[in-house]
Amino acid sequence: MTVTEAATLIEDLAAVRQRTLDLVSHLPVSDLERQIAPIMSPLVWDLGHIAAYEDLWLVHRHADQPLLRPDLAALYDAFETPRAVRGDLEILDHADALVYMEAVRDRTIAAVEAHGTDPVIHEMVLQHELQHTETMRQAMALAGLLPPGEPRLSPQRGDGTDRWLVVPAGTHALGAPPGRFSYDNERPRHAVDLDGFQIAQHPVTNATWLRFVEGGGYVRREWWSAEGWAWKEEYDITHHAGVATGPADAPVCHVSWFEADAMARWCGARLPTEAEWEKTADRLDGVGHVWEWTASPFRGYPAFAAHPYREYSEVFFGDKHHVLRGGSWATHRRVATPTFRNWDLPERRQIFAGVRLVRDLEDPTS
Template identity: 40%
Template sequence: MSDAVLRHRALEALTTARARTVLLTTCVDDDELTTQHSPLMSPLVWDLAHIGNQEEQWLLRAVAGREAIRPEIDSVYDAFEHPRAERPSLPLLSPAESRTYASDVRGRVLDVLDRHPLHGGPLVDAGFAFGMIAQHEQQHDETMLITHQLRRGPAALDAPEPPRGSTVGLPAEVLVPEGPFTMGTSTEPWALDNERPAHHRHLPAYFIDATPVTNAAYQAFIADGGYTDERWWAPDGWDQIRRHGIGAPLFWRREGGQWLRRRFGVTEPVPEDEPVLHVSWYEADAYARWAGRRLPTEAEWEKAARHDPVSGRSRRYPWGDEDPAPDRANLGQRHLRPAPAGAYPQGASPLGVRQLIGDVWEWTSSDFLPYPGFAAFPYREYSEVFFGPEHKVLRGGSFAVDPVACRGTFRNWDLPVRRQIFSGFRTARDV
């Protein structure tokens, strides 16, 4: 790929991310930007300046070797130094200062992108650092969208409805045959360290759901006493729902004989045909046990999403190697909700599994661990410090994820108690 093509790709990714950041931070007033809407999340103004600070540190200082613009704020916007609950008490830049700072950094970055060679070391080869920063900004955009979902008050965002879906004619589950496949990647130029390196895995045959578990299916679990029967719950999960009185997905409530949910400032009936959203790993695991099934392993999820049984190779995406398009996956905040189960037939895998990319992050049964041969790059704090049984892997992205930060190899992770994230799941079973 030529430098001109790489520069265009990087420019497009950075521009798309910044347009989304601007939308998420201008649709509410400055008071809302500085408010902490949940102790689980930062004030939106922190995310805004943090985005600029990371861009400055990596693209202006590390890549271009330029002097720091505002070195005194580095520690304020260090995500590892200050937990989210503490960030409102920090000496944060005001909304106006944050916008000016992020804009100043971006202007200088575009100059670097125009002039700096995109080869000569792993940080710049194929424009990696620019892709890393575009992904970082989009990940914070998703985080800010979560904050918008948690905030109280009238709707501040709007988007068209996703396309319709149908499960008519779709099997409930798909058989994935026994055999080897290639997991991870060694060739995707902007893949992050935890996606690397590519390695071979051999899996026994298994069945996996053709679509994510729907709200209707999850309501059956609730109606059958799923939240009151200890048999289905991991011990820590049972303790969690008892202590906090959890009896349904986050943002759901029962009123007048029907389930309602709050979605970005709007209260509406829970749509039965959509994938269930805002459930923890414990809830997903309990549902799977109740249904006589289990959560897929991370390897099972990736094989279902990438393996082509005809050629034997692993694709970039379920549909092939082409980048995501609106007819293949619900990504990029194009819609503010998952599409109904069975949508996006053009995005199906070779075996006919639907909606593996976009709509909802899917919990897997796997702990977040390094692949064989893992090497931290360009810093340990991106992945390595999170490895271990405390975090569970999610796959596939959600409607809130931009395509630049979503691949068939992309790995997300979180604590099993997390419910505010845009998480759902599908189930599997042994043959």
């Protein structure tokens, strides 16, 4: 690693950290330290976790140094401490979390200067912090604590059902190409054969979603899967309040997979597979405003190999989680590449997720 590469990395680490601190700078300590909802961490837990993750990977594993605070390892391990219990734990308070973050950063800089860098590990840690700032925004949105000017959901020219891109049958190379950073679940790149389809040029808007609501979307059983209907009935689910109060021409946001699936059936469409989505990502408008649910369960690609640790992806594989693509207004562009795979449970609504529709081609030659 050259001196210039080390300096660039250190500058990137500093810029990402400043972005994290700026995000919560307007909040009182009481909001930072309370747990807003059982499915979200206290914001101050995220700060401690960010530091612990950096110390683990950039100092302990990369530079072979002991952990700064081994007593905090389990406390800030996402698998050892599920979100539901984090508000009950004796985690670092805001002031101590900031001290911990700064101390870890000093160790990281020393490790970089002494041992160089691993491009994969260092990029992973940078993106990890960027991903957590989006998770923190999800918690802040639930409590009405987002900074002024957020969320940033821009109007779009279509309503999500009026303009369609026709895609003929063909083969798509699914996954990340070689030569750039990517996560293990994006690899290996492999060929997928696709039938012809039509995909909406824009995500579905609030106005279109309200038509679904007014047309019986939450009372008509025939549009819902069995699991989705059971979830809706058990929790008395109706449309998210932001749909009615948000701009009519902005993409609908905070939509669960169950709801997205039902809405697609309502208008005679379906959700795209992630291969269909990825094949057309560079030809679609509105990508990056909201995460877009796909029909695909989160599974490993053929010949998947976990790297650099199994818990990043592999433990989530199966039919429980569905893939989201594209990123949201809260996702840093460094994270939201065309091949990046996000995933969540089908009932989750706290994520900044919407929906883009797909229809099968009636005539494959059209």
